[in-house]
Amino acid sequence: MSGSLTSQPAPLLRVEGLCQYFKTQDGRTVHAVEALTFDIKRGHTVGLVGESGSGKTTAGRAILRLLEPTAGQVFFNGTDVLSLPSKEMKRYRQKMQIIFQDPFSSLNPRMRVSQIIGEALNTAGYPKGEARKARVEELLQRVGLQAEHADRYPHEFSGGQRQRIGIARAIAVEPDFIVADESVSALDVSVQAQVLNLLGELQRSLGLTLLFIAHDLTVVEYLCDEVVVMYLGRVMERGPCREVYARPRHPYTQALLSAAPVPDPTRKKQRIVLRGDIPSPISPPSGCVFRTRCPYATALCAADVPAEQHVSDEHWVSCVRLHELNLQEQGRHDNAYQ
Structure with missing residues (x-):
């Protein structure tokens, strides 16, 4: 898998080329998740972020086999859980749990x-x-x-x-891995902080590994070690939270971060406003799926699906114009100090 370092210990969870398609009543295919690839190290928290409709929740459920993925592999502790028969999978489910988004509908009244x-x-x-x-x-x-x-x-x-x-139910069977699916989005801000602190404390005391699905980038920065940015089912950028937040490389990540509120009225941010809406997963754009809303898109972006490019140690970006954008950013940086 691109981005894996053989000298490092094997991750607890490895997702390789995960695809999740659905068929509509008229026979068309919905590309909900497309070639999703990332790792989660044991004891770490990875944030899965993106707009509504980007495939985050579908990806989390496919990883746990609450949905049967169309293609790909999910290795948990070295075992491909997607290839396990249902009886064997039941044993693994004790080690892989989920906290659902809606704390009311997920509990039997x-x-x-x-x-x-x-x-x-x-x-x-x-x-x-x-x-x-x-x-x-x-x-x-x-x-x-x-x-x-x-x-x-x-x-x-x-x-x-x-x-x-819901959290108590998830940890009842002593799991190693938990998918937290928008687990604080339905709560008041003050309550969000309490639940986030609880998740952090449980992770440390129980040695949990978390996949934290969210649309609030501030929450992800607070809780997570690494972040995976999704758009229309594909990964745009992934890497350590501190590095991605400090220097986002993909135009989509830059736009998301520019929209995140900053608790400092004296600090000015340059908002990047994306044109249009997220396209339909029934007919995603050719090449880079973000190109129809990207301010830097050219004809080159429509030709091929961009491969992940290595930025630094564990920082990866899927953009065919990455080198060119880096030069533009360096030019702006140099001008600021002249």
């Missing part, structure tokens, strides 16, 4: 919290009785809730509390 978490414990063969009750109470306290909350129903909680229940 007819079940008490103890039953919701208990379902997860059933899959792990956890004993019933007092041991089960004690485990549920321990999980609730770990996510900042009380033991007596086990007897309540989801509608009796706030949105932040419901998301904590």
Whole structure:
């Protein structure tokens, strides 16, 4: 895989050429995810970002086989989980969990919290009785809730509390890897911070590896070690958060970061406004899928799908005009100091 360094330990999760297509009723193909490739190191958090419709959630569900991918490979601890029979995959599901976006619709309204978490414990063969009750109470306290909350129903909680229940369910089976799918986007800003801090604490104490799907780049910068920028199912840029945020190379990443609010009224930002809307995944543009909205696009961009280009250690960009754009950026940088 491009970007892999043989001298480094193998990643916990490796996604190679993942594709997810759907068929419409009239027989057309929806290209939801196209040739998605990236790694997640053990104990790290990778943020998957992009506009609505970029394929982030679909990618997360395909990695966990909640959707059966059309093509590609997903290696978890060296095993291609996409090739496993369903019985064998059930064992791996204990190690690969998900926190859903909507903390209300993902919880069964007819079940008490103890039953919701208990379902997860059933899959792990956890004993019933007092041991089960004690485990549920321990999980609730770990996510900042009380033991007596086990007897309540989801509608009796706030949105932040419901998301904590979802987190408790995800960690109940002691997973190694969790997909957090827009897990704070439906919450108030103050509650978002609490849930993010909880995820960070759980990651450190339990040794979790996270794929954090989000559209809020500020949240990703706070929580994640690396970032993967998606547009219309394809990766535009990926690399360490600090480096990508400090010096984004792809025009799409630059536009996303220019739109992120800055908590400093004295700091001026040059907003990059993209033309038009994201194209339909039924008929994506030829070549670079971003070219129809890119301010730097030329006829060259329509010819071929750009290959990933190495920028630095673990920083990769998919842009056929990367070298030219780098020269333009260097020129602006030099002029600023003249």
